[in-house]
Amino acid sequence: MRSQFWGARLYALDKNASLVSTLEPFGKDMFSYGNGSAYPPDRSQAVYPSALTVEWSNPSLDNTTAFALRDISGTMKAVALADGQNVSHAAKYVNYALFGTPLEDIYGGNLERLRKIRAAIDPNDVMGLTGGWKF
Amino acid sequence: MLSVYYDAVPITEYSPAVFDAFVNQTKVSLSSELPHPGTDCECVLSSGERGFML
Numbered sequence: 001m002r003s004q005f006w007g008a009r010l011y012a013l014d015k016n017a018s019l020v021s022t023l024e025p026f027g028k029d030m031f032s033y034g035n036g037s038a039y040p041p042d043r044s045q046a047v048y049p050s051a052l053t054v055e056w057s058n059p060s061l062d063n064t065t066a067f068a069l070r071d072i073s074g075t076m077k078a079v080a081l082a083d084g085q086n087v088s089h090a091a092k093y094v095n096y097a098l099f100g101t102p103l104e105d106i107y108g109g110n111l112e113r114l115r116k117i118r119a120a121i122d123p124n125d126v127m128g129l130t131g132g133w134k135f
Numbered sequence: 136m137l138s139v140y141y142d143a144v145p146i147t148e149y150s151p152a153v154f155d156a157f158v159n160q161t162k163v164s165l166s167s168e169l170p171h172p173g174t175d176c177e178c179v180l181s182s183g184e185r186g187f188m189l
Contacts, residue, residue: 006160016137021157023149050144050157055137062138069142072160076144079156085147096143 006068013064016057019072024048040091041108049093052076069098094133103133111135 010017031043040047052072054065080087094106103111118127118135128134146153 019160021160023146023154023157025149045147047145047147048149050146052142052144052160053139055139057137059138065138065140069140073142073144075160076146076153076156080144080146080153083148083150083152085150085153087145087147090145090147092143092145094143096141098140098142101142 006072010054010056010061010065010068014056014058014061016055017061017065018053018055019068020051020053020055022051022053024050038107038110038114039094041110042089042091045086047087047090049096050076051093051096066098066100073098103135106133 007019010019026046026048028046030046031040036043052069054069056065077087089108091108092101092105097106107114115135118125122128144157
């Protein structure tokens with residue numbers, strides 16, 4: 001049964017592995033307060049961030065767990081779309097997004113402006129020496 | 136040492152279909168195989184299936 005695939009498989013590979021879903025049911029009017037911001041790029045509908053977390057102890061599973069998270073995320077998006085939810089271009093919450101996530105998937109239409117701000121404020125790209133998302 | 140990865144799943148409503156999918160995607164095993172059977176971590180999906188949430 002595919003729905004149990006990743007939980008069962010990761011647990012079989014690493015008894016310290018865990019998969020956690022964190023659902024965050026904020027108010028439907030959550031984006032009606034405040035002004036425009038880098039995230040979310042679209043404030044026309046409430047989008048709950050929802051975090052998937054995987055923990056494991058075997059370093060040889062690093063690529064497997066990342067693959068599993070991307071697979072689960074893709075499945076969840078497909079379920080939401082099939083449920084009639086308008087999430088085809090819904091932004092991923094920056095603090096939860098997995099490494100390698102395209103910046104467009106987080107900042108949407110704000111990305112170009114953010115790149116211009118980065119170039120103007122940090123022309124030597126000092127912040128590019130740190131971790132995190134690179135503009 | 137434990138390693139941790141996160142990913143974000145933008146959702147506009149935690150409908151029964153979405154909720155069950157979240158639980159199904161992340162549960163470890165059915166109740167007969169629970170690492171700690173009988174704990175309050177057991178759950179019952181709307182489909183009637185029993186599962187385990189970490």
